[in-house]
Amino acid sequence: MNTDSFPTVNPLIPPLADNDYLIPLIAEMTGVDVCNVTERLIQEHLHCPHSVAEAFYAKKLTPYVWSDDLLTFYEETDSFIYGIVAWNRSQVKCVMRQWMLDFLRSHDVPYGRVLICGDGIGIDSFFFAQAGYDVVFYEVSRLGQKMGKRLFDDYGLRVQIADSLETLGAGSFDAVLSLDVLEHVPSPPDNVSELSRYLKQGGLFVVSAPFYAVHPKWPTHLKCNRKYSGRTNWISKAGDLNLVGGRMLANPLVFQKRFEDGKSTFALSWLSRCSLGFGNILLRLSATFPNPILHIVLTMHRYDKQLRRLRPVK
Secondary structure (H helix, E strand, O other): OOOOHHOOOOOOOHEEEEEEEEHHHHHHHHHOOOHHHHHHHHHHHHOOOOOOOOOOOOHOOOOOOOHHHHHHHHHHHOOHHHHHHHHOOOHHHHHHHHHHHHHHHOOOOOOOEEEHHHOOOHHHHHHHOOOOOEEEOOOOOHHHHHHHHHHHHHHOOOOOEEOHHOOOOOOEEEEEEEEEOHHHHOHHHHHHHHHHHHHEEEEEEEOOOOOOOOEOOOOOOOOHHHHOOOHHHHHHHHEEEEEEEOOOOOOOOOEEOOOOOOOOOOOOOOOHHHHHHHHHHHHHHHHHHOOOOOOOOOOOHHHHHHHHOOOOOO
């Protein structure tokens, strides 16, 4: 399918590019004054990731393990907003967001119903709604839901906000996106199995999870999940899915829900197989020896030109 026939959508969505809109909104949603929000956002840009780790250690929580206290932290903290804004402003995430849209458009999902899980404040939901998709936004954080709704309303986008997955119809989605979620949950296979239930046969499951990133900068990433880094067979098995695409270093990967005969519409090209295979080797090594790749990732964040350009001014 020729993706040139579709309207262009900027992966740096309008709210992300406008500090004069975004900073007062964060202040309003969190009850923090504008000066404080500005300073916290500046620090996030300079030291990304920063705010979540700072709040996490202030609560004296135990890093890298699942607990009820961690779940409470997710529900109560506003620190994730700053990390979400900075990450989604970065050139790396914008390229990834555009790649996902192009892949869906060129693989029989030019429009349709899309479920986006764990979308924080709704950035990816906003983007895909702008691109013409019927988007359902699911996020466990009430503050994330509240801010997402405000973004959608202010820009006139129709996005359904789901309070729970149980209210959604099984087999009713053309695509499901799970980005930067699985590294946080106690059982990734169970999560994949649950999400894949909502896909139609032939639907696409898009996933990205930096399992290797167990580091003081990411204390909410679970150490028990490092074993999944660079491995894809468990995703196929858990969700009855076939791997059909992706970017090297699994950022992201795309799977297709199998038809009744166990087959898929699409297949990996030899070039994609080589690229993903090489990336998987690097990710497995990074799970065992994480320091080199984590140093590279953190350096890329700090020197991301787009992130630096969008940094607010005091």
